[in-house]
Amino acid sequence: MPGYDIVLRGGRIIDASSSLDMIGDVGISDGLVAYAGPSLPDRGRLDIDCTGLLVLPGLIDMHTHSCPVYPRRPDALPAFDGEAFCLRCGVTTAVDAGTCGIDDFPSFYKDTMLTSRVRLFAFLNIARGGMLRMASEQEPDEMLVDDAVLMAREYRDVVVGFKSAHYRVGIPFDDIHTPWLSIDRTAEAGERASLPVMIDMQPNGRERTYRDFIEHHLRPGDIHTHVYAQQFDFLDEAGHVMDYMFAARERGIRFDLGHGRRSFWFRKCIPSLEDGFMPDTISTDIYSANVLAPVQDMLNVMSKLLSAGMPLHDVIAAVTVNPAAVIGHRELGTLSIGSAADVAVLSLSEGDYGFEDGGRASMRGRYRFGCEMTLRDGQVVFDRNARAAVDWRNAPSDYWIAPSVIGGDS
Ligand SMILES: [Zn+2]
Numbered sequence: 001m002p003g004y005d006i007v008l009r010g011g012r013i014i015d016a017s018s019s020l021d022m023i024g025d026v027g028i029s030d031g032l033v034a035y036a037g038p039s040l041p042d043r044g045r046l047d048i049d050c051t052g053l054l055v056l057p058g059l060i061d062m063h064t065h066s067c068p069v070y071p072r073r074p075d076a077l078p079a080f081d082g083e084a085f086c087l088r089c090g091v092t093t094a095v096d097a098g099t100c101g102i103d104d105f106p107s108f109y110k111d112t113m114l115t116s117r118v119r120l121f122a123f124l125n126i127a128r129g130g131m132l133r134m135a136s137e138q139e140p141d142e143m144l145v146d147d148a149v150l151m152a153r154e155y156r157d158v159v160v161g162f163k164s165a166h167y168r169v170g171i172p173f174d175d176i177h178t179p180w181l182s183i184d185r186t187a188e189a190g191e192r193a194s195l196p197v198m199i200d201m202q203p204n205g206r207e208r209t210y211r212d213f214i215e216h217h218l219r220p221g222d223i224h225t226h227v228y229a230q231q232f233d234f235l236d237e238a239g240h241v242m243d244y245m246f247a248a249r250e251r252g253i254r255f256d257l258g259h260g261r262r263s264f265w266f267r268k269c270i271p272s273l274e275d276g277f278m279p280d281t282i283s284t285d286i287y288s289a290n291v292l293a294p295v296q297d298m299l300n301v302m303s304k305l306l307s308a309g310m311p312l313h314d315v316i317a318a319v320t321v322n323p324a325a326v327i328g329h330r331e332l333g334t335l336s337i338g339s340a341a342d343v344a345v346l347s348l349s350e351g352d353y354g355f356e357d358g359g360r361a362s363m364r365g366r367y368r369f370g371c372e373m374t375l376r377d378g379q380v381v382f383d384r385n386a387r388a389a390v391d392w393r394n395a396p397s398d399y400w401i402a403p404s405v406i407g408g409d410s
Contacts, residue, residue, distance in 0.1 A: 004044040005029050005378060011050030011345065015057060016317040017334035026055055028341040031378035036335045046380075046405075048387045050345055053372055056316055057333050058092025058342030061298050062323040063198070063225055063258040063283035066120060067099040067108045069132055077131035078288040085286075086118045088382045089297045090344030090371040093119040093332055095323075097198055097225065097258070097285070098163025101130035102144065102151050105159075113158055117376055119342075121327055123163035123198045124152055126186040137166045140176060143185045145192070152193045160327040161223075162189045165200035168208075179208040183217050190222065196326065198223040198256065202231055210234065211244055220252025223326060226263035227255040227279055228272065230359060235268065241275040249277075254326050257305075257318075259295050260285035262358040266308065270363075273309045281326060282318040294356040299346070299369040304355045307365025312348075341378035346371055380405045 004027035013036055014021050020036060027035030027044065064086075065079035072078065079099045086094050100108045105124060113120045126143045129136025136142040152159040167182035183199055190197040199222070203210045210232045218224065226232075234245050249255070257264060257279040272278070282305055284295050295301060298319065306315050324333030331339055347370040355363050374382035383389070388405050390396075 003027070003029070003042055004034060004040075006046045006048065006375070006380075007040055007044030008048050008050045008055050008343065008345065010039070011053045011055035013055045013335065014313065014316050015335040016313065016321040017057070017336055020335070021313070026335060026343065028343075028375070028378045031341055033335050033337055033339050033341050035337070046388055048373070052347075054346045054348055056090070056344045056346060057320045057335050058374065058376065059090045059298060059319045059344050060093040060095070060323040060333050061086065061091045061283050061286070061319070062095045062281045062326065063097040063256055063285045064094045065099045065131070065285070065287040066094050066096045066118075067104070067112060067132070069104070073132060075134050077134065079131070080288045080291075081112065082286065083116045083118050085291075085297070087374050087376065088371060089299050090346055090374050091118065091298050092342035092344070092374065092376050093121070095160060095327060096120060096122040098123050098125035098165055099131050101125040101128040101136065101142075102147050103128045104130060104132050105151060105155065109155060109158065117381060119332070121158050121160045121329070123161045124148055124159050125163050125165070126182060126189060131165065134166065137182065138168065138171070138177070140181055143182060145185050145189045148189045149193045152189070152195060159195070160329070161196040161198055162186045162193075163198045163200070167201070168204055169202045170204065173204070173207055179204065180217060183213070187217065187219065187222070190219070195328075196221045196223060196254075198225050200225055200258070203233070214248045214253065215244060218248070218253050221254065221326070223254045223256050223281075225256040225258035225283070226260060226285070227257060228265055228268040229263040230265050230268070232268070235271055239271045241272050241277040245277060254280045256281045256283055257301065258283050258285040259290075259301050260358060261290040261294070264294075264301075264357050265359045266357045266361050266363050267359065269305075269357075270308050278310055278314055279305075279318055281323045282315065283323070294358050299371060300355070303353070303365065303368045304357075304363070306367045306369075307353065307355065308363065341375055343373075343375040344371065345373035
């Protein structure tokens with residue numbers, strides 16, 4: 001009598017939450033992880049061969065723009081509905097990084113979050129119009145701390161922090177538009193709601209430097225996203241990471257990759273990795289204007305980091321257990337017994353591959369991840385090579401889908 005709904009058999013299981021790395025089986029029952037360890041003697045009701053593949057917790061993309069708005073607005077960031085896109089890349093949890101402020105968040109919640117098969121969370125933009133009315137991010141009158149804190153409390157199940165972005169990029173400051181206003185209001189909201197903040201900032205002359213930002217404007221648990229972008233001068237003249245970055249990490253500041261269209265440079269990333277300064281979290285910053293190039297998808301970004309020298313276990317931690325901790329949802333990003341069975345089954349190929357960054361530079365690399373299968377809450381939602389289906393010669397004459405596959409009976 002099979003004890004599990006699904007057994008993922010014979011893959012290399014890597015779970016950073018328990019330091020598990022072994023060839024073995026994962027058993028799933030009632031949508032939960034019921035077993036992860038050495039080979040099981042009994043077959044599952046659905047028994048899936050994962051030989052030669054990595055079996056990981058479902059990936060978490062901590063910086064996306066997953067809030068589609070129709071009709072499209074000319075002054076909006078072109079966010080898009082990432083449901084199918086994420087799931088076919090092994091991403092089972094995505095965090096919208098400030099696409100919405102308080103004006104649009106309720107409709108994002110109702111129209112997208114509640115129906116998406118990707119788990120969606122959000123950093124709420126401190127500017128009421130968010131990135132759906134981008135002028136809003138420049139105006140102090142639009143940065144309403146009280147209202148943002150109230151909304152974060154009302155939607156506490158899905159709001160995981162606050163976001164500031166794009167404020168006074170290359171635009172002079174004045175008496176009203178002071179250098180740190182957006183960042184400090186965001187931090188104030190974070191302080192009052194006991195939530196982290198994610199900051200997209202650009203140095204702007206001597207009045208707003210990166211070092212000042214890192215040393216004086218973030219609290220432990222706060223996140224600097226786009227860490228390997230061109231504009232951050234944390235490498236010294238010899239190309240080494242300066243001490244203040246390591247000190248910030250010690251203090252609990254979190255560094256997110258946030259690839260985006262222009263925000264990831266090999267010229268910053270590779271010297272940093274050589275000095276042992278890795279991103280805490282690997283994320284895409286995906287939206288429709290960067291999905292073809294240079295981001296492509298989470299698997300491509302992970303492949304870049306692995307090929308650039310970041311160890312495999314660190315790459316996996318940066319898309320599972322680390323982002324889960326940063327957003328305060330440690331129940332995710334793990335294959336521990338009893339956790340939701342969100343699983344990414346990935347291939348890892350070796351060859352000669354090319355990767356492009358956000359500054360039109362390329363790097364040759366040896367590794368490329370692919371996604372073979374994705375499970376969300378114990379249901380197969382993506383199955384590249386039809387591993388969960390029955391060979392057509394043995395298939396029943398009627399339409400048939402295994403109960404644990406999306407579209408099935410249960
Ligand atoms: Zn972004």
